[in-house]
Amino acid sequence: MSEEIIKTNIEADGVKQGRRDFLKNVGIASAAALVASPASVEASAGSANPDAGITVAESLQGHFVLMSDQEKKTAIERLEKRYTAQYGKKTTVSDVPAPKGVLFGYALNISKCIGCRRCVHACVQENNQSRDNPEIQWIQVMKIPKGNFSFAADKLDTGYPKSSKLGDYGVQVGGNAYTAVGGLSPEEVQNYYPQDEAVPDKNYFYVPVQCQQCEKPPCVKACPVRATFRDPNGVVVIDYNWCIGCRMCQLACPYGARRFNWGEPNIPPEEMNPKTHYFGNRPRMRGVMEKCTFCLQRTREGRNPACLEACPVGARKFGNLLDPTSDVRKIIATKKVFRFKEEMSTYPKFFYFIG
Amino acid sequence: MGKILSFAVDFGSYAIKGGPKYKAWLYFLLSIILVGSYTAYRQLTEGLILVGATDQIPMELFFANFIFTAHVAAAAILVVAPGYFYHRKDMKELAVIGEIIAMCFVATGITFILFHMGRPDRLWHILPGIGYPNFPNSMLVYDTIVLNVYLYLNLAGISYILYKKYVGEFDTKALARWFTPVIYLAIVWGPLIHICTAFVLSSNARMSEWATAVLPFGFLSMAGASGPSLVVLLFLFIRKHTKVPVNDSVINLMTAIIGWSLGIIILVFASEYFTALYSNTEHAASLNYSMFGHNGLNMYVPWFWGTVGSIVACFVAILIPKVRKSYDLWLPVVCTVIFLTILVEKPMMLVFPAFSPSPFGEYTEYHPTLIEYFNVLFTWAIGFITLTLMTKGAVGILAGEVRYHKTMAST
Known part of the structure; x- marks a missing residue:
């Protein structure tokens, strides 16, 4: 494997390589071989194995936010070089800072959502999630039954306590109890309906859930190394090179929004999105957490998130919560808006609305 | 310097010395470690995909076992505290064994x-x-801080006591000046590691x-039940097979602590279950799942009732004086059951x-993988081999069989 890495390193650097540089590369490559796993041995450089070829310099880098500008530049170049070699195409890792005076917010119309899950797949494509065994998806669509058809007249007088010799003082638990009514209650929810199922099923409604970008995120509080934090735009981001994989954030998140790279992530090079951001969609490594970032590689440049662009019914709206003319602000002002699991006091900037 | 070197050499050579049964035990643990090093290597290189954890259940057997080790480690102060707080002579000599358990x-x-x-x-x-x-x-x-401090406090305490006893300079008066505060700190620190570990869990709304x-x-x-159970087992073993004296009073105190702790567990469970089940809101859903299963998923149901039943049965058993005094048969059995019950809980x-x-x-139900089981066994084997060797060496020093000889160190 070492030779292959050396080769790709040289190719990536161009042909002008002196003997000294070559020796340096040998050092880096053999160190990389030490760091890299045997699982990645079969996967040669040039294929899609993000863990292969992590250099010692990369594994010793500090927290990105605390780096000097020069260190940031070096780290970015290092990553670009590694990704370019691994996926065989020119990859850019941007570190465009958060735009000033912007608080990102999202609004989702649950009466329009048809449960097609195009957003889920667009997200996977855009954000370079692992594709196979398992495919990591940042958006989960809950399929919730509408109404309740099991209320019955013959159960009106049944229930507990039953009438007895001691007297009948009324039924305290009616016979129509214990039957959940459709709603945002997680009971009766189906999360894994088949991909080829015809949607929308008229007996169900659909609620996509992704990171709610809380203003008071419990995950950030739980992280022992501040690898995850709230950026100035209100988006909760992760430094994938700083995360230690303890999964405390996953325990803390009431929305199940965080996904862990249990194994080596895999992305076919031809499907890999080469336009990446350091805190956004750059390929992750094994053993770190990842989650929705409102596609910050797009939104920091003024574009819309990929899930919004993929939605065929226009259920998704995105914008600046500080701008009174933005879609999200208009929706909050005029529609019936609610936040998911408000009782958790996380103050999400992801709003669901009806109508 | 020569003294310290000969301490390490004598301690080590006495620790690995023993009869065929002792050797067999060590080789048994070593064989687990050998197999475990392969599975550990696999996990460290291929990632946690090899264990049963998923995004639904991100905590695996390692995490569960970690909580249990914190139980036992915290409880070891119950051996140290009576000697130093209440000046019980019979306990003071044995305090070092408690600290060894804590450290391991x-x-x-x-x-x-x-x-x-x-x-x-x-x-x-x-x-x-x-x-x-x-x-x-x-x-x-916080948990990282308290665990590491506790580890090094105990390590310092153990090495100091054993070394001083080894060279025959164990002077209680000189000791009191600086060493007793360290021990007091360790005693206070014991519950602290436990409270912090509990907060790691309970802080997730x-x-x-x-x-x-x-x-x-x-x-x-649960610490008060599982830790002293191990202590009782260890003390009964030490007293049967070595020259270190362990009075009945020591065993009885430990048994009393186990009994009280089991009673408190029952109270804690009862108040928890009452509060959850009386209103039976959404917050009681996991408890209902444990108790009765959900739509045919009922893997945890027998474990739940088995654990609760076992705790109640052990509580009743340990209240019976005949069981408490049956040092050769029933007490070890009850202690083993308690230890395993809390481990499985x-x-x-x-x-x-x-x-x-x-x-x-x-x-969801959790299904551990084979590699996960082996890594758990691997970690336990390392823990128990350390515990065995440390205890064996300490027993040698306490019994006076390992002593510093000037002639040996003069070289």
């Missing part, structure tokens, strides 16, 4: 956490100075089964069922 179990717990981490190579990120610990927000930072104020109390009472009652329902209402 904290070390085992930290090893479990290494297996739990997704990126063990990045653990330095939590160190102040070179890393960036999320102090004072993250409970895991979304884990409705954990987010309860009684969790630290439950943990401490951690994954099957506390950790795994708490993740159902998930935030989306999913109900």
